[in-house]
Amino acid sequence: MKSGAWAELLLWVAAVALFAVGADFRAPDASPFEPPKRAPGVLRLVTWNVGGAENGTPHSLRAGHVPAVADALAALDADVVFVQEVPDSELLRTLARALGSDWNAWRGRGDCGVITRRPSVERWGPRRVRNQAGVRFELDGRELVVLSTHADAFSAKERNEAIGEALDALFDEPGAGKVFLGDLNLDVDLDKKSELFSDDLHADVESYNVLAERFVDAGLGRGPTAEPDRRLDYAFVSRELEIVAAGPWLGRRTGTMDHHPVVVDLRWR
Amino acid sequence: MIARLELLRLWRSRRPWIAAGALVLFLGLMLVGFYTYAQSKTRGAVRFEYTFENESYFNGLTFALYAFYFGFVLLLPVFVATEGGAQIAGDTASGNLGLLLARPVSKTRLFFTKLGLAALFCVLLVGLFLGVSLLVGLVAVGWGELALYPGVLQMTDRPQHLGQQEALARFLIAWPAASASLLCPLAFSLWISTWAKSAVNAVGLSVSLYLVLYVISEVHFFQDLRPWLFTSYATWWRALFRERIDWNAALHDGARVLGFATLFTALALRRFRTREEHG
Numbered sequence: 154m155k156s157g158a159w160a161e162l163l164l165w166v167a168a169v170a171l172f173a174v175g176a177d178f179r180a181p182d183a184s185p186f187e188p189p190k191r192a193p194g195v196l197r198l199v200t201w202n203v204g205g206a207e208n209g210t211p212h213s214l215r216a217g218h219v220p221a222v223a224d225a226l227a228a229l230d231a232d233v234v235f236v237q238e239v240p241d242s243e244l245l246r247t248l249a250r251a252l253g254s255d256w257n258a259w260r261g262r263g264d265c266g267v268i269t270r271r272p273s274v275e276r277w278g279p280r281r282v283r284n285q286a287g288v289r290f291e292l293d294g295r296e297l298v299v300l301s302t303h304a305d306a307f308s309a310k311e312r313n314e315a316i317g318e319a320l321d322a323l324f325d326e327p328g329a330g331k332v333f334l335g336d337l338n339l340d341v342d343l344d345k346k347s348e349l350f351s352d353d354l355h356a357d358v359e360s361y362n363v364l365a366e367r368f369v370d371a372g373l374g375r376g377p378t379a380e381p382d383r384r385l386d387y388a389f390v391s392r393e394l395e396i397v398a399a400g401p402w403l404g405r406r407t408g409t410m411d412h413h414p415v416v417v418d419l420r421w422r
Numbered sequence: 423m424i425a426r427l428e429l430l431r432l433w434r435s436r437r438p439w440i441a442a443g444a445l446v447l448f449l450g451l452m453l454v455g456f457y458t459y460a461q462s463k464t465r466g467a468v469r470f471e472y473t474f475e476n477e478s479y480f481n482g483l484t485f486a487l488y489a490f491y492f493g494f495v496l497l498l499p500v501f502v503a504t505e506g507g508a509q510i511a512g513d514t515a516s517g518n519l520g521l522l523l524a525r526p527v528s529k530t531r532l533f534f535t536k537l538g539l540a541a542l543f544c545v546l547l548v549g550l551f552l553g554v555s556l557l558v559g560l561v562a563v564g565w566g567e568l569a570l571y572p573g574v575l576q577m578t579d580r581p582q583h584l585g586q587q588e589a590l591a592r593f594l595i596a597w598p599a600a601s602a603s604l605l606c607p608l609a610f611s612l613w614i615s616t617w618a619k620s621a622v623n624a625v626g627l628s629v630s631l632y633l634v635l636y637v638i639s640e641v642h643f644f645q646d647l648r649p650w651l652f653t654s655y656a657t658w659w660r661a662l663f664r665e666r667i668d669w670n671a672a673l674h675d676g677a678r679v680l681g682f683a684t685l686f687t688a689l690a691l692r693r694f695r696t697r698e699e700h701g
Contacts, residue, residue, distance in 0.1 A: 161695065164691060168681050171680045172678065175678035176674075358572070362571045362572060
């Protein structure tokens, strides 16, 4: 065999060897998040945009979706549930009644609401933020402050302002630990061209990093929270709290709903 | 002898000087853009009140990384593909290939000489670009720490900070890693060059195909195609700038990059060895 043929053979062998080294035979790390059974002493919060979209038109929570949403929430057995896209107080109360008589529900501002069966939960929320619902309560003797928001779906500038103002208000509140969650409509995924979805990706990057510098992004690396393949729903947790488990629970949305519930289990460090 | 001749021809082709000049021009424009952007972000013309960008963020290391990243994905592959595309197709069109092979020199030796010199050109070009970027950053902007944020250059998924010494070490190891990445477009264009009868066609086709594959690999709609495209792994060196380097993942991606480069080289050699030379 001529030297050229040998060289070529060596190159083919080297290419195969390199691709074999480069191949990743490990099981994919992206197994869907499955909420664990809640351990004693662990606080479980859930945020869920229970609206949806049909033929490209967004809609808020539909009465027909309430039973499926209630089933999912009952299975999660959360302490406090933060819902978005519920501008109808009566529908929110219907959802709470479907969960049981010991559940209370109220709307914050805009389309945000809270459902809880935890006693002694105090309502709060900054008036200057349009869509929000917040709570404060004592957890193992220390006060926890939680604020949920539903940021604008179409304007990155509006999102930046709403998130910033909500964050300022949250930091102004006294409390040993802080949690900021909700549908923030930001997607700054490492591996996507998110400008296809945002009118100003730079503004979204700014908004996300303002949060990421101050909190731990509990659902980071846990995959998309909304259709199509987007991570829009977040739970940012202050460093006094340990994240026991967190992620979007897939397979629970129904009909034209387009978000998954995001679960976060916490305890004090 | 043949290597010296090829080196002389590369020198006289002026392609290295054109590439170096274009990169210096790019750095100059980057510097103006970086300076005016940093001024607007820190001196009153702030669009967003809630921002992570501040005066310490805009330093020479950040400038060097921005410049290198944009230069790497948009400029360097073009120069490298130009070099690879011009090699064999240019000699075929001018008739020089027949003269070279008449010396006598085997086709295999000529092939590897051309490939070796083009690869050396690629490594030096990357090193020069990286070095000048850091130098310009140091002199014109001033150094500090390297802060990286999610969504910026797609480098990290969480905020991170590298000290100055650590960041410089990362730039150093990024040099061979980025050079290895560029061997893919080089070998790819060399393969095309073995099929083309003119350098213009080979270079045009190589650059066009590179850009098509790059765009496809960047848009996540085509995520099922990504693993099969060499452009998907081109910027694997970004992982070397993370606070904690995942060496296992870096090894996998580096092997894939070199696997593609070797595959294209094998294809190019096969075509070059088996084709008939005329004239």
